[in-house]
Amino acid sequence: xxxxxxxxxxxxxxxxxxxxxxxxxxxxxxxxxxxxxxxxxxxxxxxxxxxxxxxxxxxxxxxxxxxxxxxxxxxxxxxxxxxxxxxxxxxxxxxxxxxxxxxxxxxxxxxxxxxxxxxxxxxxxxxxxxxxxxxxxxxxxxxx
Numbered sequence: 628x629x630x631x632x633x634x635x636x637x638x639x640x641x642x643x644x645x646x647x648x649x650x651x652x653x654x655x656x657x658x659x660x661x662x663x664x665x666x667x668x669x670x671x672x673x674x675x676x677x678x679x680x681x682x683x684x685x686x687x688x689x690x691x692x693x694x695x696x697x698x699x700x701x702x703x704x705x706x707x708x709x710x711x712x713x714x715x716x717x718x719x720x721x722x723x724x725x726x727x728x729x730x731x732x733x734x735x736x737x738x739x740x741x742x743x744x745x746x747x748x749x750x751x752x753x754x755x756x757x758x759x760x761x762x763x764x765x766x767x768x769x770x771x
Contacts, residue, residue, distance in 0.1 A: 628652065628696070636699040637692055638711060642669045645689035646734065649696060657737040658697040662689050666728035681726040686760045687717060690750040693734040694766050698746055701738065702768070709771035715745060716765035724759045726752075732759070744768075 628649030637644065650659040664681055671679040695712035726732060732752050739747035745767050752760040 633696065636696045639692060643688075644692070645685060646692045646696065649693075650733075652697060652700050654697070654701040654703075655738060657735070658693050658700075660689075660693040660696065660734040660736075662732040662734060664726055664728055664730045664732055668728075671728065679728055681730075681732075683720075683722045683760065686722070686726060686732065686752050687720060687762060687764075688714070689732060690734050690736060690748075690752055690760075690762065691764055691766060693736045694738075694746070694748045694750065694764055695768075697736055697738055697748070698766065698768060710768050711771055712766055712768050714764065715767050718763040718765075720760070720762040722760050724754070724757060726754060726759055730754045736764075739763075 633646055645662050646660045647663050648661045650661055652658045670682055674680060674682050691714040698712060735751045737749045745765050748764040750762050750764050751758055
């Protein structure tokens with residue numbers, strides 16, 4: 628999935644769109660997406676400018692955006708209705724290695740169960756084969 632299809636799934640726009648490409652998506656199961664981390668990202672100006680590090684909260688947001696795309700592709704909504712995906716919870720978040728400019732962040736999200744409209748996801752962010760962050764996410768969708 629290229630950027631134009633991603634923009635149809637998510638309401639986010641620059642500078643807050645944190646998914647550049649979807650590498651693979653199996654609706655109802657999992658998604659692999661990509662975030663290219665560039666030095667010209669606006670957050671690097673203030674987040675440790677001498678040693679630029681991507682804020683952990685933005686890594687989690689990128690994983691949540693990938694989960695929203697997976698949900699969107701799983702449900703295949705009526706295109707005449709507008710839906711928003713809300714990040715409603717996070718458990719077991721861990722940060723294992725800093726993410727720096729030049730890294731390609733692989734967003735690997737697996738869909739779990741859906742309980743009363745809350746979808747649960749297992750999420751992992753990697754640079755190459757190295758896990759940099761992981762968390763259990765909860766998201767919901769609501770009609771606009």
